[in-house]
Every structure is written in C-alpha cells, then in structure tokens.
Amino acid sequence: MAIADRTATAVWKGGLKDGSGVISTQSGVLKDQEYSFVTRFENKPGTNPEELIAASHAGCYSMALSAELTKNNTPPASIDTTAKVTLDMVNGAPTVNKILLTVKASVPGLDAAKFHEIADGAKKNCPISRLLAAAEITLDATLL
Incomplete structure (x- = not known):
C-alpha cells in the first residue's frame, strides 16, 4: 500500500525547439507553469x-535531515538546503548525472562530527536521493 500518490501533468505542443508546454500539479501549487527548450537548455527565465x-530533492533532504536530527534528540532550529542538479551530455544524450546538496543547519547541542554523520545518513535515506541514485549525489554540510 502506498503512503502517498502524487500527480503532475505536462502538456507539450510543437517541436522540441519551437514548441512549449505547461506543467501543473495535483495540489495546484503549479498551474499551467510554462516551460520550453530555452528555459531548459538556454537558461531563460x-x-x-x-x-x-x-x-x-532540497525539500525532501531537509525533511529527512530534520527527522534524523530529531531521532538523535537534537531537533534543528533551522535547515537551509540547496540542490544543484547538473544536466550534462553523456554518451550523446542529455543526462542528469550530478546533484550537489548544500546544507546549512543550526542544531543546538550537536557537535560537528555527529552532525556530519547524521547529514550523510539523511542523504542516503532521503526518498528522493534513493530515487535519483543513478546520479552522483554529493553533500556539502555546514553546522552553524
């Protein structure tokens, strides 16, 4: 039995370079959000x-780290995570092959060594990290 099912839809019209699409999510947070070749490959807005x-990935990792810190009886005051997803050409095909998670966390009463241990464990156990395991996922964790 699934814990949760979430859906999103994408509608694309036209060719790859001259077409465009819209993405919507079940929750309505994204509704007909436009995307296109230039927003994907040419860094246009x-x-x-x-x-x-x-x-x-950033959202999932932050929640996973919070859960692990709480299990350690050191709940965080704050967690700030950035995920950088890299799209490279691999064997002639565009491929997501790297993800860098950068996290800064304020965790009262926790030493840096234990923080890094917990942060690495959260990276390995985050559901989105497990989903994206084909990519190289690295972590840069800072305890504030």
Missing part, C-alpha cells in the same frame, strides 16, 4: 524539469 527535481 521559466522552469524546467531539472529545476523541479532540485526543488524536490
């Missing part, structure tokens, strides 16, 4: 699949 993956 607008969203793209890699940005959405980065948002998902």
